[in-house]
Each structure stands twice: as C-alpha cells, then as structure tokens.
Amino acid sequence: KMTNAMPSWSWTGCEGRKANVEVYARAARVELVLNGHTVGSKTLKNDCLARFSIPYESGTLEAVSYDAADHEIGRYKLQSAGGATSLTLDAEEPAAQTGHLCYVRLRYTDENGITKPLMRGNIQVQVRGGTLVGLGSACPFNKHSYLDSETDTYYGEALAIVRMGDGDAMTIAASDGEYSAELTVSAQA
Numbered sequence: 001k002m003t004n005a006m007p008s009w010s011w012t013g014c015e016g017r018k019a020n021v022e023v024y025a026r027a028a029r030v031e032l033v034l035n036g037h038t039v040g041s042k043t044l045k046n047d048c049l050a051r052f053s054i055p056y057e058s059g060t061l062e063a064v065s066y067d068a069a070d071h072e073i074g075r076y077k078l079q080s081a082g083g084a085t086s087l088t089l090d091a092e093e094p095a096a097q098t099g100h101l102c103y104v105r106l107r108y109t110d111e112n113g114i115t116k117p118l119m120r121g122n123i124q125v126q127v128r129g130g131t132l133v134g135l136g137s138a139c140p141f142n143k144h145s146y147l148d149s150e151t152d153t154y155y156g157e158a159l160a161i162v163r164m165g166d167g168d169a170m171t172i173a174a175s176d177g178e179y180s181a182e183l184t185v186s187a188q189a
C-alpha cells in the first residue's frame with residue numbers, strides 16, 4: 001500500500017508535534033537517531049517497514065539498519081532546511097538537442113539545496129530560446145491549466161517541461177514575485 005510519506009525532515013513551525021516516520025529497509029533491526037540521540041528501535045520480521053512516532057525537532061534524522069548479527073548494513077540521513085529561502089531550478093540534463101524536451105524542477109530550497117516542503121507560491125515561468133510545453137505540480141487540485149505559464153507549488157515543488165529551440169542555449173526564468181531564479185540549458189549537438 002502506498003503512503004503519503006516523503007523524504008523530508010524540514011517542517012518549520014511543527015516543533016514538538018508528533019511526526020510519523022517510515023523507514024523502509026531489508027534488515028533485522030532499524031534504529032532511529034535524532035540529533036545524535038537514539039529515539040527508537042524496531043525489529044523487523046518478514047517486513048521491510050518500521051514505523052515510528054516521535055516529536056518533531058529540527059536537525060538531523062538518521063535511520064540506521066542492522067543485520068541479524070547486529071552489524072550496521074545501511075544508513076540514511078535527512079537534514080532540516082536552513083533559514084534562508086531561494087527558488088532553485090534544476091534541469092534533468094544539462095544539455096538538450098534541438099526540438100527535444102527538457103524537464104526542469106522548480107523548488108523552494110535553503111542555501112544547501114534542501115527542499116522546503118511547507119513553502120508555497122504561484123510561480124511564473126518564461127522561456128527564451130525554447131518553448132514552455134507544460135507546467136504544473138503534483139497538487140491534486142490545479143486551478144491553472146498545465147499549458148499556462150503559471151502554477152502553484154505542491155510541497156515546495158513544481159515541474160516545467162520545455163522544448164529546446166534551434167539556438168545555442170535556452171534560458172528558463174522563474175519568479176513568484178519574491179523569489180526569482182534563472183537556468184540556462186545548452187544545446188547538444
């Protein structure tokens with residue numbers, strides 16, 4: 001069964017509230033460590049999912065998995081986003097062929113590129129040297145058309161699909177009125 005879990009530990013304003021944490025691991029035991037302190041441990045039997053309920057506290061959350069002999073076999077870390085916010089554009093590929101599609105993630109992040117899922121905004125996108133083909137987010141309700149040049153974010157993110165023109169590069173500019181960003185994608189031969 002699918003859940004609504006997402007890989008984030010950036011929930012500003014939720015300090016002290018219950019946080020449900022899901023850890024997926026093929027292991028004998030999973031330990032949850034928050035800011036260097038163990039906050040839970042679960043033994044897994046015929047399952048690959050350990051669920052924890054802990055008070056949210058910003059910082060570093062780590063899931064450590066162990067085999068039956070109690071040797072560490074895996075570790076995954078989530079870091080809380082910092083205070084500064086920016087709009088970040090990331091292309092799936094740094095270059096695209098003429099006429100080909102390029103997928104660009106639009107995200108609210110901190111200075112280290114950690115997504116801020118509670119940030120929300122209406123982002124307008126403009127493309128030079130190419131064409132905006134689609135724009136949207138995973139939000140179940142979208143008041144805009146996916147063919148418009150404006151979209152709302154969902155958990156701090158949206159996606160632009162652009163087609164490369166026949167020039168040397170294409171520039172994607174995004175702004176919500178407060179935060180702005182630009183990304184240049186090179187033409188690929």
